[in-house]
Amino acid sequence: MQDALVERLSAPVPRYTSYPTAPHFDESVGPDAYAGWLAALGSANRLSLYAHIPYCDRLCWFCACHTKHTLRYEPVEAYLKGLHAEIASVGARVSRAASVTALHFGGGSPTMLRPDDLVALKDCLERYFAFSPEAEISVEMDPNDLDDARHDALAAIGMTRASLGIQDFDPKVQKAINRIQTFEQTRGVVEAARARGVRSVNCDVLYGLPYQTLETMAETVRAVISLAPDRIALFGYAHVPWMKKHQSMIAEAALPGIVARFEQMSMAAEMLVSVGYEAIGIDHFALPADRLAVSAREGTLRRNFQGYTDDRADALIGLGASSIGQLPQGYIQNMPATGEYLRRVEEGGLAVVRGYALTEEDRARAWVIERVMCDFGFSLADLAKRHPAFSAVIRGEAGRFVATDRDGLATLESERFVLTQAGRPLARTVAATFDAHLASGRGRHSIAV
Structure with missing residues (x-):
């Protein structure tokens, strides 16, 4: 099984x-x-x-x-x-x-x-x-x-x-x-x-x-x-x-x-x-x-x-x-190619070539995903306090996951979304439930186990 x-x-x-x-x-x-x-x-x-x-x-x-x-x-x-x-x-x-x-x-x-x-x-x-x-x-x-x-x-x-x-x-x-x-x-x-x-x-x-x-x-x-x-x-x-x-x-x-x-x-x-x-x-x-x-x-x-x-x-x-790098406003990444990286910094500039500016929804989902990965769950009350504008949407996603979860990976207990012992090794898979960008298909990833 x-x-x-x-x-x-x-x-x-x-x-x-x-x-x-x-x-x-x-x-x-x-x-x-x-x-x-x-x-x-x-x-x-x-x-x-x-x-x-x-x-x-x-x-x-x-x-x-x-x-x-x-x-x-x-x-x-x-x-x-x-x-x-x-x-x-x-x-x-x-x-x-x-x-x-x-x-x-x-x-x-x-x-x-x-x-x-x-x-x-x-x-x-x-x-x-x-x-x-x-x-x-x-x-x-x-x-x-x-x-x-x-x-x-x-x-x-x-x-x-x-x-x-x-x-x-x-x-x-x-x-x-x-x-x-x-x-x-x-x-x-x-x-x-x-x-x-x-x-x-x-x-x-x-x-x-x-x-x-x-x-x-x-x-x-x-x-x-x-x-x-x-x-x-x-x-x-x-x-x-x-x-x-x-x-x-x-x-x-x-x-x-x-x-x-x-x-x-x-x-x-x-x-x-x-x-x-x-x-x-x-x-x-x-x-x-x-x-x-x-x-x-x-x-x-x-x-x-x-x-x-x-x-x-x-x-x-x-x-x-x-x-x-990760700053309060978002993420940055330097030029990967060392030759071009050196040219940029030796000219006195910054070597950043791409990044991402966080939206309020990103911040809400980032907090939820980090808590799933770190604590194997999160408090719906804490979510509402921290990110009230997106609390209802994410709460709904958590509820639907539990309602359709035929494998017993997570439960809703006392206003907490909690991964079970069976779900913990698959925390990456559960976290993906709250990833609004994953469906875009950008990037290929390693297997979850």
């Missing part, structure tokens, strides 16, 4: 790290609009910064990030010059009274930067933005890049959270996705980070990879648990070769089917919960004392382009090629 349900309801839907989702951004929002949005940020606003490094010294075939492979450092040096220029251009438009409470270095592979370049990048950010003394600084790390000098540089920039990509420890799986990384190597990185005072470690694990089985998945999860990370992200591999051509290197015949993916996910989740991790949303786990777990319990969990977060900033400023 469950297998049939999973098969039937796992149609491709967005991951809902934003609403509306990126396929609905367009050129109507450009540099001029973005400049105005930045200027409107003031002392009442907390900022989160995202700095994108779109280079890797090896290309993992499973990856869906905006990145490119290089064995030479010269392109990275040229890119960093442009990134510094963008930081100056954006920073000049933002009030110094706005405090930075979070900084995330993403990629690509930020840890492929030379130690002095990493420190110089953080110095540049501090020159143009006012950092809170308690700012969280997280870095995506590839264990293959790291040595003592880079570990020292990460400590020098004040890294508070190390985020390690693991994916899978099975050698056959690693070979199939071109990501060779031993357990011993990974453990060494965790130990080096903790020895330098890093107080939070996150590990990314993937299910649905080629040649994965329940047995190999269990071995990987046990190995990850032995590292005692504070957080674990358990993502489903998104096979989107029409978007990322290098994924065509993965043999589709070796990929587990939808039911097998669901079984892998369920087994891994049960293993993590059994040893004390708390389930957060659809794909994160955290130890009870971790801020992500505390945020989930308090009902303040958020979702942005990095996934689930306890970041309560009012605006996310994206820096670097292809990066996406």
